[in-house]
Amino acid sequence: MAGICSLRTFLLGAGVLFAIACSIQAGEAPVVESVWGCLLYVSNDRAAEKATQIPTRIRDYDERLEKLLGYASIQTLGQGETVVAPDGPSSIVFHGNIRVELTGLTRQPGEHFLVVLRLFQKDHQLIETQANVTRGSPLFIRGPLWRSGQLVVAVMVVS
Amino acid sequence: MKTFEERYTAYLDGLLSESEAAIFEQEQPTLAAQKAEWSKLQRVLRENLISIELTNPNFFNSQLLQQITKTPSRNRPLVAGWFGIPWLAWGGLGAVTAGIALFVTLIPHGDLSDPGSGYVADVLKTTTIDPNVSATVESRKGITIIKLEGLEKVPADEDLTR
Numbered sequence: 001m002a003g004i005c006s007l008r009t010f011l012l013g014a015g016v017l018f019a020i021a022c023s024i025q026a027g028e029a030p031v032v033e034s035v036w037g038c039l040l041y042v043s044n045d046r047a048a049e050k051a052t053q054i055p056t057r058i059r060d061y062d063e064r065l066e067k068l069l070g071y072a073s074i075q076t077l078g079q080g081e082t083v084v085a086p087d088g089p090s091s092i093v094f095h096g097n098i099r100v101e102l103t104g105l106t107r108q109p110g111e112h113f114l115v116v117l118r119l120f121q122k123d124h125q126l127i128e129t130q131a132n133v134t135r136g137s138p139l140f141i142r143g144p145l146w147r148s149g150q151l152v153v154a155v156m157v158v159s
Numbered sequence: 160m161k162t163f164e165e166r167y168t169a170y171l172d173g174l175l176s177e178s179e180a181a182i183f184e185q186e187q188p189t190l191a192a193q194k195a196e197w198s199k200l201q202r203v204l205r206e207n208l209i210s211i212e213l214t215n216p217n218f219f220n221s222q223l224l225q226q227i228t229k230t231p232s233r234n235r236p237l238v239a240g241w242f243g244i245p246w247l248a249w250g251g252l253g254a255v256t257a258g259i260a261l262f263v264t265l266i267p268h269g270d271l272s273d274p275g276s277g278y279v280a281d282v283l284k285t286t287t288i289d290p291n292v293s294a295t296v297e298s299r300k301g302i303t304i305i306k307l308e309g310l311e312k313v314p315a316d317e318d319l320t321r
Contacts, residue, residue: 064302075317096319128286134279144238144310
């Protein structure tokens with residue numbers, strides 16, 4: 001009888017703790033989020049076709065990207081990840097001093113994020129944009145021409 | 160050849176023929192006295208043992224069932240109370256319902272065969288500082304791209320891979 005009582009107490013305690021943990025997890029949004037970005041080179045250059053594989057995170061988008069931009073190959077030039085904190089901007093810097101500066105990231109209802117970002121080439125701001133994205137949905141920005149193709153920046157909230 | 164026990168039993172029951180009985184009595188001289196005692200015992204039993212008709216023909220069965228009903232079951236404390244079968248069943252049902260609710264609310268769902276089905280990237284506002292640069296947003300199913308026009312070309316000799 002004492003064993004059953006102690007088991008009952010243990011189960012009740014575990015249930016209460018689980019319920020508290022669930023309510024905390026469900027009701028509290030994370031303060032910081034990670035944003036991943038990459039610099040791509042799209043071209044019809046067959047030599048670059050197999051140079052670098054497209055990152056896994058956007059592998060499903062390669063065909064759509066090629067169709068939308070009219071190029072046959074995608075080469076990855078660089079990628080990076082940063083944590084966007086609420087107290088200041090964060091940047092992802094690529095080679096050639098091309099960088100994405102994230103000035104705001106606000107969590108919206110329904111697992112959406114309102115992201116404000118700027119794209120810089122050296123110290124020259126190319127664009128500032130505000131977008132509503134979901135986690136894992138990359139936003140592509142087609143940038144300047146380079147060699148026989150064009151540079152494309154992909155930005156995605158990952159966590 | 161009959162054994163002694165078979166012949167003795169048959170003799171007492173009167174099943175031996177007269178000749179066989181005579182031979183057996185000659186072999187065993189005390190048999191006549193034993194048979195007389197046996198006959199006396201049978202007569203006494205017949206006179207004193209009377210079969211009693213039971214008022215309840217299922218008396219023994221009813222007694223057994225009564226005992227079984229009175230005996231407390233070892234599992235009874237678990238069946239009643241918090242850990243009884245009904246409570247466990249309701250608990251399991253509740254847990255499954257909670258699991259389904261958590262799955263529906265927390266797990267992103269969509270058409271897994273189409274990787275673009277859960278894609279959301281809506282450009283709300285786009286501004287460019289340089290008046291020579293323009294931006295257009297192109298959204299297709301599962302992909303959104305901002306196309307910048309009027310940018311200066313990056314020199315071809317600039318190495319962007321290192």
